[in-house]
Amino acid sequence: MTDLTNLTELTIKEAARMLRLRAFSAAELVTAHAERIERLDHRVKAFLRFTPELWEKQAEEADRRIARGDLGPLVGIPMAVKDVLCVRGVEATAGSRILSGFKPPYTGTAVSRLFAAGAVMLGVTNCDEFAMGSSTENSGYHPTHNPWDLDRVPGGSSGGSAAAVAAGEAMIALGTDTGGSIRQPAALCGVVGMKPTYGRVSRYGLIAFASSLDQIGPFTRSVEDAAVVLEAMAGHDPLDATSSNRPNDVLHDFDAGVKGLRLGVPREYYDVEGIEPGVKAAIDKAIKSLREAGAEIVDVTLPHTDYGLAAYYIIAPAECSSNLARFDGVRYGFCQDGQNITESYERTRRKGFGTEVRRRVMLGTYALSSGYYDAYYLKAQKVRTLIKRDFDTAFEKCDAIISATSPTVAFPIGSKTQDPLSMYLCDVLTLGGNLAGLPGISVPCGMTEERLPVGLQVLAPQWREDVALRVARAYEVASGVKAEVASIPSPLGGEG
Amino acid sequence: MLARLGLEPGDEEFYAEQLSGILAHIDRLQELDTDAIPPTAQVVEVANTLREDVPRPGLDQADALANAPSAVDGFFRVPAIQEET
Numbered sequence: 338m339t340d341l342t343n344l345t346e347l348t349i350k351e352a353a354r355m356l357r358l359r360a361f362s363a364a365e366l367v368t369a370h371a372e373r374i375e376r377l378d379h380r381v382k383a384f385l386r387f388t389p390e391l392w393e394k395q396a397e398e399a400d401r402r403i404a405r406g407d408l409g410p411l412v413g414i415p416m417a418v419k420d421v422l423c424v425r426g427v428e429a430t431a432g433s434r435i436l437s438g439f440k441p442p443y444t445g446t447a448v449s450r451l452f453a454a455g456a457v458m459l460g461v462t463n464c465d466e467f468a469m470g471s472s473t474e475n476s477g478y479h480p481t482h483n484p485w486d487l488d489r490v491p492g493g494s495s496g497g498s499a500a501a502v503a504a505g506e507a508m509i510a511l512g513t514d515t516g517g518s519i520r521q522p523a524a525l526c527g528v529v530g531m532k533p534t535y536g537r538v539s540r541y542g543l544i545a546f547a548s549s550l551d552q553i554g555p556f557t558r559s560v561e562d563a564a565v566v567l568e569a570m571a572g573h574d575p576l577d578a579t580s581s582n583r584p585n586d587v588l589h590d591f592d593a594g595v596k597g598l599r600l601g602v603p604r605e606y607y608d609v610e611g612i613e614p615g616v617k618a619a620i621d622k623a624i625k626s627l628r629e630a631g632a633e634i635v636d637v638t639l640p641h642t643d644y645g646l647a648a649y650y651i652i653a654p655a656e657c658s659s660n661l662a663r664f665d666g667v668r669y670g671f672c673q674d675g676q677n678i679t680e681s682y683e684r685t686r687r688k689g690f691g692t693e694v695r696r697r698v699m700l701g702t703y704a705l706s707s708g709y710y711d712a713y714y715l716k717a718q719k720v721r722t723l724i725k726r727d728f729d730t731a732f733e734k735c736d737a738i739i740s741a742t743s744p745t746v747a748f749p750i751g752s753k754t755q756d757p758l759s760m761y762l763c764d765v766l767t768l769g770g771n772l773a774g775l776p777g778i779s780v781p782c783g784m785t786e787e788r789l790p791v792g793l794q795v796l797a798p799q800w801r802e803d804v805a806l807r808v809a810r811a812y813e814v815a816s817g818v819k820a821e822v823a824s825i826p827s828p829l830g831g832e833g
Numbered sequence: 834m835l836a837r838l839g840l841e842p843g844d845e846e847f848y849a850e851q852l853s854g855i856l857a858h859i860d861r862l863q864e865l866d867t868d869a870i871p872p873t874a875q876v877v878e879v880a881n882t883l884r885e886d887v888p889r890p891g892l893d894q895a896d897a898l899a900n901a902p903s904a905v906d907g908f909f910r911v912p913a914i915q916e917e918t
Contacts, residue, residue, distance in 0.1 A: 442896035536877045549875060578882040579875075647859045658836060665837075667909050672902035678912050679837070687839030695838050699848060700855065702836045716862050718872030723865070725873060757851055758858060774876035799877060 344369035345505035346822045349414050349562040352508060356403055356413050363399035363413030367392050367457050370415045374459070374506045377825050382481050383491075383501040385420055387460035388427055395457040402455055410565045412455030417462045417507035419498050422448055422553065423542040424458065431544045432466040432494075434477040435689025436670040445542015446577065447511065447553045447570040454569040459507055462497030466691045467661065468518055468546045470494050471763035474754055475693040482750070483526060484823035485789055489747040492522030492763070495556070499526040502556045505822035509566050510556040515546050516649055517742075517767025519554045520779040524742035524792020527781045528820045529809070530556045531563045534799045535774035536581040538567075539574030547656035550771040558820035560780060560810045564588050567802065581800075589803040595811040596631030598804075600624075601735030605642035606766050612744040615785030620741045623782040623793045623812060627739070630815035632808075637731040637738065639769065641723045646761060648724065649768045651704045651717035657694075658701025664689065696757065725773045732798045737808045740766055742779040742792035766794060776802045780809045781820045 344352070344366055356363060371392070378384055392415070399413035418424060421431045423441035430436040444452070452458070465475035473481040473496030481496045483489040484504040491500040495512030499522035502510045512519040514532035523530025531554045538553045545551060555566035564587055573582035602624065628634050666672030666685030673688050675681035690698070704713035731738060743763060753760045770777040775796050782793035793812060797805035813819065894907055903910040 439900050442892055442899060534877065536879065575884060579877070579879055581877070581879070641865075644862060644865060647862050650855060650859060651862075666902060667911055668897075669900035670902075675912060677916075678914050681912050682837045683839030686837055687841070690838070696848060696851065698836045698838060699852060703852075712863075713859070715872055716867060718874060719867035719870040720862055720865060721873040721876070722870050723867070725876060758854055761855075772876070 345373045347508070348559045349410065349508050349557060349565060350559065352414060353410050353412070357408065363396040363403065363457065366413055367396040367415050367459070370459055370506060377504055378506060380482065380487060380825060381484055381500050381504045381506070382479055383462055383497040383504060383506055384417065384460045385430070385463050385478055385497070386428060388458050391427070391458045395452070399455050399457060407455070409455050411451065411569055414456050414508050415459050416451060416456040417459050417498055417501045417510040418448060419495050419510070419512050420461045420464050421468055421513055421544045422511060423544070424448055427461065429461065429544065430477070431468070432464045432476040432478065433689065433691070433694070434671055435664045435685070438671070439669045441542070443542065446539035446574045448542065450570045451509070451566070456509060462495070462501055462510060464497055465494035466694050467544070467657065468494040468513055468515055469657070469693050469697055471517070471521055471760050472748075472753065473497060473522075474750065475691060477691050480750055483747045484825055485527060486747065487825070488749055489789070490525070490750055492525035492743070492747065494518040496522045498556050499523050499528055499530065502526070502528045502558060503823050504825060508557065509562070511553060512556055513543060513546075513551055513553050514771065515550045515653060516771050517764035519556065520767050520777055520792065520794055521743045521763055523556055523779040524794075525747040525790065527784075527790030527823070528556050528558055529560055529563045529778065529780050530554065531567060531778040532770065532776065533567060533571060533802055534776045536579050537571045537776070537800070537802065539577040539580040541574055541576035545660040547653040548660065549656060550653060558822070560778070560806060560813050561591070563778065564591060564806045583800055587802040587806060590807050591803070591810055593807055594631060595627055595808055598737065598808065599633045599635050599735040600627060600808065601635050601637035601731050601738045603637050603639045603642070603731065603738060603740060605639050606740035609744050609765060611762060612741060613746060615746060615787070616741050616744060616791050619783045619785065619791035620793065623816065624739065626816045627808070627812055630811055635735050637734050639727040639731060641720065641727050642769065644720050645724055645769045645772060646765055648717040648720040649764070649772060650700065650761060651713050652721065652772070654697040654701035655704045655714050656701070658698045658705065661694065661698055693757070721772050724769055728769070728773045728775060736797070737804050738796040739808070740794050742766060742794040746785055746787075746789035746791060770796050774799055776805050778805045778809045780812060781818055782812070782816065783818055
């Protein structure tokens with residue numbers, strides 16, 4: 338019998354190797370995670386609910402597969418799932434009261450593919466309501482705490498997923514990224530987070546926020562782990578017409594290094610307004626490390642960067658106002674009765690939606706309303722074209738783009754909730770990747786003096802996850818910086 | 834109202850102030866000349882995706898109604914849509 342406390346610090350690759358060597362069983366691996374969750378999650382609050390029946394059954398099945406000699410890289414690996422992804426029979430609420438009690442009648446494609454690959458589901462992680470936010474404070478249930486400093490946010494919207502992986506409560510967590518909702522919390526929690534090219538992963542079974550921007554992706558504690566999870570869930574799905582049937586060889590040239598690659602540093606991202614000195618210092622060090630590893634660092638420009646946030650905050654709310662029209666208290670979720678159907682809709686949505694969701698629905702319906710459509714929505718779609726062209730031009734001069742993932746480190750809980758625009762600015766370096774449909778990854782690139790993680794973002798041209806992963810991997814190797822499990826001090830003293 | 838958000842007294846002032854700040858930021862889009870620029874609605878190139886028009890199983894009635902706040906005789910139940918005259 339192995340010491341179970343260390344099992345929660347392994348990477349997927351290490352755990353898979355040890356499962357095959359029978360160093361421990363899948364049942365023991367999931368138990369180690371359940372125990373760590375039991376001990377710590379009342380303080381981190383990464384999870385909204387747990388799925389013990391599923392994990393027992395799936396771990397047993399994983400042990401049977403291992404006994405049969407199944408060498409799949411994800412067999413028996415514990416996984417957390419963001420509360421926007423449907424799993425049959427497991428309550429899914431998108432972090433919102435309006436969906437309380439909703440038990441999906443089907444399982445989404447990304448999750449079912451990971452189940453088929455042998456992953457073991459631990460539970461459902463917290464997020465900003467309908468994935469709208471950058472701190473997980475907009476959850477209709479409770480905020481999540483950053484494992485590196487419990488008084489700070491984990492980022493968002495997939496903050497529960499990032500925190501779960503950073504706290505050693507899960508080896509894989511799934512998130513979704515509409516404007517940075519995987520990469521930004523990955524940066525703030527010191528883990529790896531990847532947003533694939535739009536269309537790489539099927540969105541079937543994802544509770545939609547902004548359909549032209551949403552993508553599902555993994556959080557892990559190594560770049561290779563992220564690649565393996567992505568490979569398992571990616572690929573064409575007849576149930577999502579925007580999913581692609583392109584070849585899915587994301588691990589192509591994974592260990593080829595950066596020698597001979599041109600890495601672009603956009604000056605607008607490098608000197609973005611509000612970038613903290615500690616973040617900039619970490620990025621400078623990362624650039625140096627990549628240059629020493631053989632990359633050619635080139636200066637590029639993304640001239641419409643200053644307009645990205647404005648375009649995003651038209652397009653995303655417009656799409657959300659349409660997607661969220663379905664929550665009316667008739668077919669599922671929360672319902673507040675009224676004298677007539679209109680009153681019932683209004684009462685249900687009044688009590689069911691939180692402040693940020695209401696704000697975005699207002700913004701979206703306004704931008705789409707007749708008389709304003711051309712000035713706002715159409716204009717934003719045209720600016721989206723300009724932003725996409727900026728990236729196309731930049732990628733003529735470089736193979737990938739590198740920058741900070743977030744201009745700031747994790748901020749104190751409550752510090753931005755009264756000022757929505759300051760919260761929106763958290764995504765200023767990530768949302769361009771969504772508007773242009775690019776794959777992007779955030780990898781840990783060290784800590785500031787106050788021991789808070791910084792993330793390095795790598796963006797690649799559409800469908801070139803292999804390049805983003807190769808650069809991220811080369812950085813991980815060259816710098817020696819690895820995602821660590823945060824040790825969480827016990828309130829009674831000692832480490833958790 | 835289109836969004837059916839059920840605004841209550843005080844809401845308008847609360848949101849008006851915040852939304853004005855956001856819209857002021859958004860107004861910078863008007864600085865750009867976009868007359869000759871086509872809009873982007875879909876960022877990756879996907880042609881119309883068709884499938885064979887063959888029937889396949891969908892949600893059965895029990896699954897479809899399982900989450901309904903109120904269902905009766907195989908229907909979703911809602912408050913009266915029209916007044917009796």
